[in-house]
Amino acid sequence: MTMTTPPVTGRVLTGDRPTGGLHLGHYFGTLANRVRLQRQGCELFVVVADYQVITDRDRPVSLPELRTSMVLDYLACGIDADTSVIFAHSAVPALNQLLVPFLSLVSTGELDRNPTVKQEIRTAGRPKVNGLMMTYPVHQAADILFCKAELVPVGKDQLPHLELTRSIARRFNDRYGPVFGLPEGLLGEVGTLLGLDGRKMSKSLGNGIALADDPDQVAAKIRRTRTDSERRISYQPRSRPEVATLLTLAGLCLGLDPRLVAERIGAGGAAELKRVVIDSVNDLLAPIRARRAQYGPPDAVQILRRGAERAREIADRTLAEVNAAMRMD
């Protein structure tokens, strides 16, 4: 798969699981790219992937609140709701119907080998793995292909799903005739942002800084992190991983190389390092907090309703094309 430099226009689709509170890993992995692409004139589709939430739950979750809070995260980041289509995939029946023919285009072996799914199974640590956990990447292909997206801004962990999406598009076209283009991935600034404990920043590990954290929460989380006792701060990911994680975070927020951040701190020690990280994160989050304050849940509900209407029109059209190509109509 090739990583493209983004075209100035074109259809972009990406999305997230509404499991509560997007964090800085999402921001640097994909959210910042979405806003940039939208400002460049791309047509932005964002899927609130509510069905993906139930891949690793065995109890009901209250999805309405999770969906609206995620839309509020998007608005806070600067995604323009007037020009984008933000929708929950559960609200678009024809999108979900695409899953059926798509499932016939993949082998169980390739589903078994998906490294991101394998990792999620390990993280979930459950005795049984349900069928949706194994097949949601095919459903994700429907998220991407229903609107014939050309570009998919994602974090590195999503690349296997994008590769599978491209295979499904290619196999569908080979078997039934040309319906789908092949979407390209666009990686964010960081492959995987490490959380405050040195593992991948993740909601389920509770090691992240949420976009909705207030300045005191940010400060408390960063003060709690482990560092070392060497006073001169240096960027050495192998020998000083904790310090390197903090320098990387500050560097991303400030738009600077982490080595440069280290040089600026010099012999200031862990206390000065933490002060710099706290300030840089809070400066990055300040405009995000200001935008968030302008919206409330009713705005999010309205946006999702409008987005679903538009997504349904497009999905109906694509499903009709698919059915025609398969001689099912």
Ligand code: TRP
């Ligand atoms: N799997 C993605 C995540 O966990 C969410 C997602 C669902 C997605 N559908 C998508 C991402 C389509 C990109 C494109 O964050």
